[in-house]
Amino acid sequence: MNEGLEEGARVLVLFKNGKKSLHLLTKKGIHTHRGYLTFEQVSSSGYGSRLTTNLGEEVFILRPTFSEIVSKIARRTQIVYPKEIGYALVKLGIESGSKVLEVGSGSGATTIFLASIVKPSGKVVSIDVSEESLRIASENLKKFSLLDYVDLRLTDVRSGIEEKNFFDAAFIDIPEPWMAFETLSSALKPSSRVAIVVPTYNQLVKLSENLPSNFVFYEAVDIILQEIQVKKGAVRPLPLARAHNAFLVFLVNIKELA
Numbered sequence: 001m002n003e004g005l006e007e008g009a010r011v012l013v014l015f016k017n018g019k020k021s022l023h024l025l026t027k028k029g030i031h032t033h034r035g036y037l038t039f040e041q042v043s044s045s046g047y048g049s050r051l052t053t054n055l056g057e058e059v060f061i062l063r064p065t066f067s068e069i070v071s072k073i074a075r076r077t078q079i080v081y082p083k084e085i086g087y088a089l090v091k092l093g094i095e096s097g098s099k100v101l102e103v104g105s106g107s108g109a110t111t112i113f114l115a116s117i118v119k120p121s122g123k124v125v126s127i128d129v130s131e132e133s134l135r136i137a138s139e140n141l142k143k144f145s146l147l148d149y150v151d152l153r154l155t156d157v158r159s160g161i162e163e164k165n166f167f168d169a170a171f172i173d174i175p176e177p178w179m180a181f182e183t184l185s186s187a188l189k190p191s192s193r194v195a196i197v198v199p200t201y202n203q204l205v206k207l208s209e210n211l212p213s214n215f216v217f218y219e220a221v222d223i224i225l226q227e228i229q230v231k232k233g234a235v236r237p238l239p240l241a242r243a244h245n246a247f248l249v250f251l252v253n254i255k256e257l258a
Contacts, residue, residue: 005043012064013037015057018230022064022072032059066116066144070109080173080197081245083225085113088195091219091250092169094118099166101187102126103157103180104173104197108137114171115146125163127153157183165189173197178210184253185214193218194251204247211251218250 005011009025013032023030030037035053045051047063067082080088094100098118102111105128114124128134134152141147155161157180167188172180177196184194194215198204204220211217225242229235 003046005046007039007043010064010069011042011047012062012068014060014062016059020068022068032057034059066113069144070112080110081242083223083242084197084246084248085110087221087223088171088248088250089113089117091248092171092193092195094122094169097121098168099163100124101161101163101167101170101184102173103170103177103183104128105133105137105152106173107133108140110171110173111137111150112141112144112146115141115149116144119146119149122149124150125153125161125167126150127155127157127161129154129156159183161187163187168192170194171197175203177203178207181210181212181215185212188253190253190255192253194253196249196251198247198249199245204249207249214254214256215251216254218252220247220249222247 005025007025007027011023011025011030013021013023013030015034021032025039025042027039029039030042032053034057035055037051037053041051042061045061047061049061050058051061052058071082094114094117096118099122100114100118102114102124105111105126111124111126118124126137128137131154134154138147138152141150157174160183164186169192170184170188172194174180177198188194196207198207222244224244227238227241229238
């Protein structure tokens with residue numbers, strides 16, 4: 001038997017054509033482009049239910065994932081999308097208990113994913129030069145009850161940080177990522193992985209030209225996501241692929257020769 005949903009619950013409505021819409025459940029119910037669902041319908045049925053709108057459209061009521069919620073959070077800057085975040089998290093090799101340095105908090109989208117992995121014994125130290133970005137990131141982290149696992153700091157990465165030989169990984173998303181190398185050199189443990197978000201070819205070239213000897217190039221990728229229409233008698237790629245958003249560059253921190 002499904003558990004009911006209370007007012008304020010996040011609800012993902014999935015339509016039969018694959019389209020999705022995210023909602024907060026209120027006493028006014030849920031309004032979609034294909035009809036209306038009453039509060040009582042959704043609340044009593046719970047997640048995983050099949051319901052019918054007042055226009056006769058059959059929909060599915062789902063518990064939204066982090067990925068689906070993060071795409072809708074408040075933002076001040078462009079966020080890194082799940083197709084990049086997911087790949088980066090796997091390549092960084094972080095786990096529960098890991099200590100991660102994030103340079104460029106932005107709106108906290110990536111921070112949310114990092115914190116959800118390293119909790120309960122790990123920590124994310126996220127730094128940014130913008131008070132407004134840190135305020136938005138803090139509010140977004142609170143929505144997921146993850147603020148306890150993140151140390152948000154107003155600072156420029158060029159000023160350095162107090163932790164030395166401390167972090168297991170780093171995620172860098174700032175316009176001039178090469179400015180972070182001096183701080184990373186002292187803050188990261190040997191063999192730590194670094195993921196860097198680079199939007200343009202010019203930045204990618206400059207990054208390669210400013211790579212210190214103690215950071216070894218590991219991989220650079222541009223992730224393209226091609227969605228497929230799965231429909232009886234018409235299975236084919238959809239016309240619009242999710243193409244370039246940003247390059248991901250992966251480095252590994254190596255000890256300097258004595």
